[in-house]
Amino acid sequence: MEIPFLMPLVLSLLLFSNGICQSLAARPPVVNIGSILQLNSTTGGVSEVAIHAALEDINSDPTVLNGTTLNVLMKDASCLDGFLGMVQALQFMETDAIAIIGPQCSTIAHIISFVANELRVPMMSFASDATLSSIQFPFFVRTAPSDLYQMAAVAEVVDYNHWKIVTAVYIDDDYGRNGIAALDDALTAKRCKISYKVGFPANAKNSDLINLLVSVSYMESRVIILHTGAATGLRLFSMANRLNMMGNGYVWIATDWLSAYLDSNSSVPADIIYGMQGVLTLRPHTPNSKMKSNLISKWSSLSKKYNHSDLRLSYYGVYVYDSVWAVAHALDAFFNDGGRISFSNDSRLRDATGGTLHLEAMSIFDMGNKLLEKIRKVNFTGVSGKVQFDASGDLIHPAYDIINVLGNGMRTIGFWSNYSGLLSTVPPEDLYSKPPNTSLANQRLYDVIWPGETSQRPRGWVFPSNAKELKIGVPNRFSFKEFVTKDNVTGSMKGYCIDVFTQALALLPYPVTYKFVPFGRGTENPHYDKLVQMIESNEFDGAIGDIAITMNRTVIADFTQPFIETGLVILSPVKKHITTSWAFLQPFTLEMWCITGVFFLVVGVVVWVLEHRINDEFRGSPRQQMITIFWYGADLHLLTFISCIYVNSVSHC
Template identity: 30%
Template sequence: MDFLLLQFLISLLLLPSLGTEQNSTDSIINVQVGVVLDLDSPVGRIGKDCLYKARSDFYSFHRNHTTKLVLHLRDSKETVIDAAAAALDLLQNVKVDAIIGPQKSTQASFVMDLGDRASVPILSFSATSPSLIPRTRYFVQTAQSDADQVKAIASIVMAFSWNQVVIIYEDTEYGNGIISYLSNALQDVNARVSNRSVFPKSATDDFICKELYKMMTMQTRVFVVHMSQHLGARLFLKSKELGMMSNGYAWIVTSGLTDLFSLMDVDVVEAMQGVLGVKPLIPKRKELDTFPNIWNAMSLQVDGSIKPTEVSIFGLWAYDTLWALAMAAERIGNKHLKATKNGVDSNSEFPFSLGISKAGPKLLKEILRTRFQGRAGVFHLADGELVQTPYQIVNIVGKRERLVGIWSPSYGISKEVILNVTTSYSTSKENFRIIIWPGNSVIAPKGWEFPVNGKKLRVGVSEKSGFNEFLKVVRVPQSNAINVSGYFKEVFDSVMEALPYSVPYEYVLYPFENSDGSSAGSYDNFVYQVSLQEKYDAALGDITITANRSIYVDFTFPYAEGGVASVVPIKYDDRNDKWTFLQPLTKELWLMSATFYIFTGLSIWILGRRIETSCRDSAGQHAGMICCFPFFPGQGIEGNLICLVLVTWAFVANLLISTYTASLSSRLTVQRLQPAVTDVMKLIRSGDYIGCQEGSFLVDFLKGLGFEESKIRTYKSTHDCDEALTNGNNGGISAYFDVLPHINLFLSEFCGKYMIVGPTYRTGGFAFAFPKGLPLVADVSRAIIQLTENGTIVDIGQMNSSNPACAGPESAITPNSMTLQSFQVLFAITGCVTIACLLVSLIIYLYKNRGFLQGVSNFNVSIWSRIHALCRYFVKIDLSSRSKAGHTKNQIQKT
């Protein structure tokens, strides 16, 4: 204590000596600086003490100075009017060259306009609202803007996977300035601002309690508080009283409150246990080890209520602000000395000597280019504000702040300051040190809870007279209660049981029909009611995921298959007419088969006539032989070539006969089952009536396919659909459309009577619907996936299946006629083999009868005579050799 008192007395003795030196030295010029602070506030008192200490330290280190800052202190009394009056007095009466302050953003918003008109720099180390900077170039924010900390807060939210946040702030320039930046930063990490709670600066205790009660009824349990010290302290005291500082809650406070935590009363500190806070990171330096003790000793001389603690960041910013201003003035003073030595008018280069505020523009320019290592870190201004530095994340435990993490713009969250440039950006919760949460818990809150007022999750269930095989709801007249049963209900119960926490819920009726049987709503309206959260907090039933519904609610992962299909009656058509036997093969295949049949027979006759004695029969007998050769290959035919042709043809013929038999059998059996309609587009073109389930999304879906709304009829039960399909065009429908689960149930109920036709259109499937942004949706989806993978949902479906599987036809299969393309290769093989055999036989024969051919080629006769002679020669049955050329010549001439 003696050392601190000695330091304080030395500083007091030093100030008069500086003033004397100033008055006794002609070359030292006073620079008039106004100071506007709220002297009754902690920040104001801290700022004042640090400004005077900074002035003392600066001129202790710079004794050969040409300028000296003269501080003119004014008390703004925490009001905008007094701050403006003080600034006006300093500008008009004192003729100050710069003003440090005012302290609050609301005050700075008005005073900066005065400085702009007088061309006097306004330097504030405590007005941190980001909305102040763009308004005038003469306002300099020598503190970090509140916008710099929003990404640090968003990183905390992202690290713990909180997807909903409530922002609590005061309705002032300081409170409103950060909101848009904070909302955008939270949105960037996929966190939704579920509510904004605005507190007037003069909020009463009743107002605070009312707002807190409203937040207790909400499900979000993550709160970001941006308030001044006085209002923030009252908020946490009331939160403690209402039980909102217990397990499951997460509180994050901005730097304004975090920095002043050490100045809070004991009861406020106890109420803030477990709170996380962010504040600019102060680099460790030896000068800071004694600095807090010095200014705390000075503060104790004025107000003993301020307790010794670590130095406030506002005090360091005030200290660096005065140093920057003194350095800027000193550079202008050096320019004055150089100008004086060179014989230049000192007043033009050194406007401080004019006694009026002409130094503003030059002083502002020098301040903006000032850069040095200050007590709060590197003093560097960019665009009129202090550049962003890392933030420390602290946890309030006991009577102190525990450092649990450091956030930097380049590396995200880490346990220590990262100097490795190769480290990537990370927001993992593993990068935090151990955090003690409200309620003295080390388990991170999940970010949301169901309201603590006993309210249960209201799950809406639909009451329908038909299509209730999957979910049946029965009213109990005596108690007005409802009994819910069925597949959907059991799946929902299993999913809720699989959650890692307990969720109380109750079923609430959503009627689809009025008492007179008329329609009372639709699934679209049901889903919209869930989004309003007036009667329902969730929806259960055969609710299909659609793009339109997803605008209003969030769907879970589907637990039942999706898809839309159509069913039509089966038509038993007898197609056994007299020409049925021709249908297995196409016309082209029939013609090709006949052609190759004749070609093969002709080839065998040509090959056989050379060696068969029977070839001397009549022409009719020759034709019969050609027809019979393919079927009776063994009647006296000899020769390897004939056998090769017959074997090849037999292979092709057997394949043709087998294919024909199979196709004809299929055509005489399966083809008897035909759908009444085979094409959806045909239904649209013909204008037939179609049907779908009442209240479903299918009406809009079918209109999207091209059906006219007047051609779409809705039905309440499967029996109504069966009757309509039976009637067909006589007052009924030609096809019925529904989602696949209902289609399969319909087919099993009316087995063998209907079948699916046309394409199956994809849809999202059945899912549970919840209000937008509810964190429960992700957990329910994970539970559905888990139960799907382990087979639980499949087992529930099998146990609830009352109708046996239908073995009847599910679709119509029309046998196709066999085409020529299927046998092209076979016909090519048998054709090539046959032609090859004919060519070999022809070559052998011509070689044996080369004398005849030579005689034919030597005669000078017409071409047609030669052809006629050749034909006569081949037709004539004479096995004796005619080798004499002369006799051949006479024979041709006679012909």
């Protein structure tokens, strides 16, 4: 009786155990991930140590991948030589790696992103170029904040200090150009602008950099944004110090390359740190945590183990460490969902005649889309904080530390967070639990020690030494010379309008070079419409004079507020009035007296016609009736006459 009942149970157990075996069998013993770095650079060295640190922690914990060992295949790709770095990276893509950590260079990242899309290999890159979007490159996963957010933070600092124009100095590659383009957009949103852009190649000579800095010193703006790499950036600071461009009046804002260099190097030469006193820089914000403290405590032994004992943990290392962990968590979910690792040849790597492109060793990761989906959905707390991607593929809650280089180190003067878009002295993680506060009144930074060891905020601009002389058009009038005219003796322009202009310039805190250019021959009044048109055609930089503000002129030129108020006026000829006791009779002309007499008789006749049949006073002899007519006519006109005299007397007074 029990055997039929036990048979289904045994079969179900067998099927269940077989499913478990198949699930376990789907997990390979070793999974390879790749890494493309420039190992001889500071960033590459820190990233290498961080990758090995993450692999040791992952592989030592059997609960992460359930027995699967994660292995890394590293490739040294040069960032300085774009072509060589591209070839090295393409050669590395021939390996069967299920994910790539890197590359660190935006130039190589652009090339490899196309390959990653074709081979369906997720690329966990910390390249900050904002144009590397998940829309064009769906397999590109940015595991560090984008320059889009960094430049928004820079623009916020510029606006906070009430500067309106900046000078941008950048390395002329994808990283530099696209970063400055993002800065331009962010400044425009704050009603600021880049007044001067100057780029330089990665292999620029010292003489070229000196010429660059000299051209910058001639410009109006004294707020300089430096977006470059560490090697060239340090050279620029050293040269700027020798050119006295690190003193009072200058503002230097370096992007996150400077904080990465200072964080990574255990001993910065004294002459280098001395040459950048007062500089502001940014660092991606990573909150303090026990995980971060543990990684810092064992970093020294790890860096010695992998021959980078002179490097300390920087934010690059933190993001790379979490990138490897993100791959591990995604792989675990990938295997749990039945994912398998297999590769197939790409038929599109052969031409129509059957020949090969010599790239046949590259293989497509068959289930790369599924692994990418798991990576996009990871949600854990890492060393850098919350590791979670938004809909656009960026890490949530990007934030930056605002740092002031001072003495032998750096001092944090505040934070910027995309959560509220404001500067604050409160750490961003303390704000995430509160509603976003977008009030500009809450912006605050600690005091800054600016270049020149001053705490007074620099004005941010000077009048450029190479500025052209302004040409000011001045009407050379024939009449009303009190407003503006040409002195025939000295040849200079004078008048009320000239005095207003010179007094206004005296109030400016900087000099303005100009010259007056007479417009007209002085024998007749010039046509002011033509003068305004010459401003539009850039023949004149401006004009001074009694120029009326009309509708057609405001279309082509801007006017100041009127400094001579005329108001509404009526023009009439001047007539001399004689004041006498009979002045009230002056408005009564002969025509008016005649008309008054006619109306005198008409009114009397009308009254007689209406009254003589019913009123006895209007009857009698013809002589008596004529006297009555004149009497009533005179009575009515007398009242009218008195009224006219009164009105005329009042208006005359």
